[in-house]
Amino acid sequence: MEEADGATRDFLGDLLRDLPVQQEQLRSPNRRVSREEAEGELAEVLLRFLGSRGAPSWLSACLVQASVHQTLEADLSTFLLRNEAADSEEGEQENAERIDYLCSDSLLRRCLSCLQEISSQWQKCLPPITQPACQLNISAHAIRNTRRKMEDRHVAILEFNQLHGITDGVKRSYFAVFDGHGGVDAANYAAAHVHVNVARHESLAQDPGRALKESFQRTDIMFLQKAKRERLRSGTTGVCALLEGERLHVAWLGDSQALLVRQGKYVTLMDPHKPEREDERERIEAMGGCVAFMGCWRVNGTLAVSRAIGDIDQKPYVSGEGDVTSHVLDGSEDFLVLACDGFFDAVSPSEVPDLVFAHLQENGGDGQHVAMRLVKAAKDGGSGDNITVLVVFLRDPLKVLEDFLAQDSREGEPLFDFGGGVEVGSDHAG
Incomplete structure (x- = not known):
């Protein structure tokens, strides 16, 4: 267990060293997302990023969950774009459902900041994460x-x-x-x-x-x-x-x-x-x-x-x-x-x-x-x-x-x- 914890801390240390550079390079695939889409979009980007760095799947899942949750639990009003209608067909604008859209890149930058903060905390003191006894x-x-x-x-x-x-x-x-x-x-x-x-x-x-x-x-x-x-x-x-x-x-x-x-x-x-x-x-x-x-x-x-x-x-x-x-x-x-x-x-x-x-x-x-x-x-x-x-x-x-x-x-x-x-x-x- 101590050996596994040591490997996890080493991974987190490498991640923290490189994350500031990666934050400037990572981009959301979409310009805007609805609140309903935000969780899936953020998780997708972070899972791909951590996977590219060889993160164990259990650690990747836990880091993504904590980072996305912390991001979306905060006040998101600063990421709001102007209200736009879901349906912009002619003659339907007034009656269309109104959807609040968020700026994807700004939201992703906040989520990466959360990832950096959580990784720093976990490197100092790992939470009681249960690692899988055996993997499929x-x-x-x-x-x-x-x-x-x-x-x-x-x-x-x-x-x-x-x-x-x-x-x-x-x-x-x-x-x-x-x-x-x-x-x-x-x-x-x-x-x-x-x-x-x-x-x-x-x-x-x-x-x-x-x-x-x-x-x-x-x-x-x-x-x-x-x-x-x-x-x-x-x-x-x-x-x-x-x-x-x-x-x-x-x-x-x-x-x-x-x-x-x-x-x-x-x-x-x-x-x-x-x-x-x-x-x-x-x-x-x-x-x-x-x-x-x-x-x-x-x-x-x-x-x-x-x-x-x-x-x-x-x-x-x-x-x-x-x-x-x-x-x-x-x-x-x-x-x-x-x-x-x-x-x-x-x-x-x-x-x-x-x-x-x-x-x-x-x-x-x-x-x-x-x-x-x-x-x-x-x-x-x-x-x-x-x-x-x-x-x-x-x-x-x-x-x-x-x-x-x-x-x-x-x-x-x-x-x-x-x-x-x-x-x-x-x-x-x-």
Whole structure:
């Protein structure tokens, strides 16, 4: 413990030495934010900054929570811009909802000052922070591939409670992949704000699935306000996983997907939102839209997904309401994979266990770069899209490999013959 505390103090000392220079270089990605957006925006900038400096995830989460909380609890009136309406369309200015916007760069400078103050205090006397006894092993990899721009974003928050100041004693971790289209704005926005909306949802403790699902919808509403005032046309699909104690909750919009592998067999958790799905086609047509085949099935001949955050020009046909499924984990689960359609369009679910176990076997149970192996498989399989893969090992990858080898050591059975997958019914609504 003393050694760990010493390493933490050394990190804080290095941070304090360099922070004055970094404060002049860090900028907010937006000129202004609403009060509702401020927490997610500040947390996003600080998490990226501390991550670039190699901060342990638990320390980063605690520093960001303390700094953002201290910033937003203070009087923010000095950061207010002139009142502007959320909707500035012709003829609607007088009746539009009034929103107080804050100057992002000024607010960020205040938050960095709080970070400096807190780091100084903690270097002198560390608070009683409980470091995780064991960490989940995760592997993430993303490539632009042949596309002109990279529009995917992924998020991994191991210490969800610490980041959001939740003290109910239930361990939570959050993972997400967002696949943007028409620009990266919607994906960036979802990456910054969905997890904040989940943490602040009134039903998080009683009904985490509902919190996830409604946080997608809330983020969509928030982004549409931003899209209207800034004339943004982008959208994003998304898949999020919340590990909460012994339960797994997965929510999704569009065709980004999550796949669970249990005892070497893949488990189908969800049904992607595509226009050709019968219920999606009926929903769209009932509102006066259409689903047409133009290379693939598209909403109004435009989008190849039927639900997404953003896509202001295609609302309400492209819905911002997600689906959710929840499952109890029994300890036999190996790993969880979250990925965009650039992966799943080229790699079938049945191939995923083969690829992961082959990688573990070749690397002595080290799963650090397994996501890179999966991304390469998708590219080699013909995907030209952005590809993002996030792998969360639910058990130690070395133990996963050992159990697999023991299970597969029976004479006469091929090494990677898992047979078919298992489909698990969900409690999604949509």
